[in-house]
Amino acid sequence: xxxxxxxxxxxxxxxxxxxxxxxxxxxxxxxxxxxxxxxxxxxxxxxxxxxxxxxxxxxxxxxxxxxxxxxxxxxxxxxxxxxxxxxxxxxxxxxxxxxxxxxxxxxxxxxxxxxxxxxxxxxxxxxxxxxxxxxxxxxxxxxxxxxxxxxxxxxxxxxxxxxxxxxxxxxxxxxxxxxxxxxxxxxxxxxxxxxxxxxxxxxxxxxxxxxxxxxxxxxxxxxxxxxxxxxxxxxxxxxxxxxxxxxxxxxxxxxxxxxxxxxxxxxxxxxxxxxxxxxxxxxxxxxxxxxxxxxxxxxxxxxxxxxxxxxxxxxxxxxxxxxxxxxxxxxxxxxxxxxxxxxxxxxxxxxxxxxxxxxxxxxxxxxxxxxxxxxxxxxxxxxxxxxxxxxxxxxxxxxxxxxxxxxxxxxxxxxxxxxxxxxxxxxxxxxxxxxxxxxxxxxxxxxxxxxxxxxxxxxxxxxxxxxxxxxxxxxxxxxxxxxxxxxxxxxxxx
Numbered sequence: 001x002x003x004x005x006x007x008x009x010x011x012x013x014x015x016x017x018x019x020x021x022x023x024x025x026x027x028x029x030x031x032x033x034x035x036x037x038x039x040x041x042x043x044x045x046x047x048x049x050x051x052x053x054x055x056x057x058x059x060x061x062x063x064x065x066x067x068x069x070x071x072x073x074x075x076x077x078x079x080x081x082x083x084x085x086x087x088x089x090x091x092x093x094x095x096x097x098x099x100x101x102x103x104x105x106x107x108x109x110x111x112x113x114x115x116x117x118x119x120x121x122x123x124x125x126x127x128x129x130x131x132x133x134x135x136x137x138x139x140x141x142x143x144x145x146x147x148x149x150x151x152x153x154x155x156x157x158x159x160x161x162x163x164x165x166x167x168x169x170x171x172x173x174x175x176x177x178x179x180x181x182x183x184x185x186x187x188x189x190x191x192x193x194x195x196x197x198x199x200x201x202x203x204x205x206x207x208x209x210x211x212x213x214x215x216x217x218x219x220x221x222x223x224x225x226x227x228x229x230x231x232x233x234x235x236x237x238x239x240x241x242x243x244x245x246x247x248x249x250x251x252x253x254x255x256x257x258x259x260x261x262x263x264x265x266x267x268x269x270x271x272x273x274x275x276x277x278x279x280x281x282x283x284x285x286x287x288x289x290x291x292x293x294x295x296x297x298x299x300x301x302x303x304x305x306x307x308x309x310x311x312x313x314x315x316x317x318x319x320x321x322x323x324x325x326x327x328x329x330x331x332x333x334x335x336x337x338x339x340x341x342x343x344x345x346x347x348x349x350x351x352x353x354x355x356x357x358x359x360x361x362x363x364x365x366x367x368x369x370x371x372x373x374x375x376x377x378x379x380x381x382x383x384x385x386x387x388x389x390x391x392x393x394x395x396x397x398x399x400x401x402x403x404x405x406x407x408x409x410x411x412x413x414x415x416x417x418x419x420x421x422x423x424x425x426x427x428x429x430x431x432x433x434x435x436x437x438x439x440x441x442x443x444x445x446x447x448x449x450x451x452x453x454x455x456x457x458x459x460x461x462x463x464x465x466x467x468x469x470x471x472x473x474x475x476x477x478x479x480x481x482x483x484x485x486x487x488x489x490x491x492x493x494x
Contacts, residue, residue: 001015001062001064003015003030003031004031005025005030006029006341007348008026008341014065014130015063016125016126016130017126019119020127020130020132020136021224022207022224023225023229027204028344028348029327031334035280036061036062037281038058038061038282043283044249046243046246047246048250051079051243052075052088054246055118055236056068058239059235059236059239061281066122073121074122074125077121078117079118082107083106083113085105088114089101089243091248091421093251093253096253097419097420098407098419098420099253099422100400102424103240104426104463107149108145108178109426109427109429110145111145111425112149113153114236114239114240115149116146116233117149117152118232119233120157122232126232135160135161136160136161136221137160137161137163137223137224137489137493138160138162138223138226139165139203139206139223140163140165141165141196141202142164142165143167143322144175144320147165148175148179148182154186154187155182155186155187157186161187161221162226163489165191165203166190166199167194167195168193169315170322172433173450174448179476180474180475181475182476188476188492190478190485190488191480192482192485193482197313197323198482199482200325202482205485207223209486212486212489215490216489216493228268228270228327228328234328238274238278238281241275241285242278245278245284253419257284259418260421261288261416261419261420262287262288262289262420263404263407263421264291264403265318265425266321266326269327269329273328273331275288287370287371287372287416287418289371289372289406289407289410289420290302290406291373291375291376291407292373292374292402292406293317293318293377293378293402295314295321295322295323295324297326298329301373305361305364307329307347308356309351310356311324317378317431317434318398318399318401320399320425321399336363336367372410374405374406374410376402381398381401381438383438384405384408385398385401385435385439386438386439386440387404395458396428397424397425397428397431398434398435400422400423403422403424407420428454428460429460429462429463429466430466432450435454441457448470451467451469451470
């Protein structure tokens with residue numbers, strides 16, 4: 001299967017080339033030339049498979065360059081003893097109509113592990129397949145979780161370096177600690193003065209800097225991405241939506257062919273995009289419910305068809321969703337525009353020039369048929385955390401809380417009681433102070449001691465990877481203005 005750019009369908013690459021490249025040379029996102037569908041009985045066939053077996057079954061549809069043996073090896077390595085739950089991505093039943101897909105049982109306690117434990121294996125193999133001799137430098141912009149997950153995934157992987165940029169004062173204390181204490185001889189971390197959009201825009205600018213590319217090539221390096229602009233990030237995420245449906249079948253919570261809804265807290269649109277691809281492949285998803293925090297650019301877009309990033313940026317209790325430029329939305333528009341690459345170019349050009357674009361009435365109708373959308377503020381986020389703990393004894397993080405709030409509003413306004421899978425994207429222990437405040441505890445212990453405070457208050461155990469932060473030395477202290485990001489790359493790759 002070939003992959004094409006969302007901005008030029010004539011620009012084709014193999015899967016391995018697309019994974020190595022990360023971003024298309026024209027600035028577009030590489031997307032499968034044809035979106036495959038699952039065979040008719042596939043969901044029933046996968047019902048009794050392990051998560052690792054489901055990974056191979058699904059990903060092989062997109063990666064015909066990779067043998068079943070290779071993918072089996074990758075799945076075993078990516079989703080083995082580094083996850084603290086045998087199901088890898090377990091589905092937790094809360095009541096007869098509400099289920100929680102827990103995606104935070106990996107080594108960094110966030111959903112990004114689901115893709116970033118797999119991507120290094122895909123990338124290393126792809127480098128061999130295309131006979132690339134230079135060392136790849138992975139550049140990452142993170143709103144909190146991607147950075148640590150990428151650092152952990154690529155730590156000491158041969159022929160790779162990784163440099164992560166995160167917004168100074170724009171991530172939780174625990175998230176920052178996870179990054180700045182990262183071990184590994186090939187890793188680097190740098191804070192950027194500004195917000196996530198500044199860091200993301202800076203990284204995209206570096207990818208399009210031809211002079212920088214020439215300089216790095218002379219030094220034996222080239223750049224690639226571990227952000228969700230890389231198809232190797234999106235593909236593993238499709239698996240867990242398919243797996244969740246299979247788990248519901250296996251537990252007899254639903255019957256074969258029965259529709260479900262999916263509610264996803266999202267900022268960069270990659271997580272919910274993977275759910276859309278799962279639906280396209282044949283998973284009976286009725287409605288994709290897009291949950292946003294106060295940075296509600298996606299809510300407005302889904303409701304009006306107008307994407308407008310020209311608004312106040314909010315630093316919220318759910319920082320991984322503090323995003324105003326949702327990169328992966330480009331892939332969705334490409335599909336709903338019937339793969340009209342010229343139209344995608346027009347929209348992305350308008351976004352770059354004025355920060356705004358409006359899709360056609362036909363595209364907007366398709367969006368509304370597929371999606372529902374809502375958002376909440378920090379007060380409502382805290383209320384959702386408290387409510388879930390009081391009513392269900394279920395401890396959730398602020399991002400998951402956004403999803404539960406939006407789902408409640410959606411059900412109240414529509415009366416739709418279709419069984420819904422709420423995507424839980426991070427361990428509550430990554431956001432201890434916010435969770436404790438939501439539970440009525442306003443005096444918080446300092447540093448990593450707050451982990452023990454939340455554990456003692458709730459009786460829930462601290463995840464081992466977070467408990468291990470205690471006593472770790474800080475390795476990285478660099479802070480740069482967004483105009484200095486290029487210098488940081490050049491210094492990192494001397």
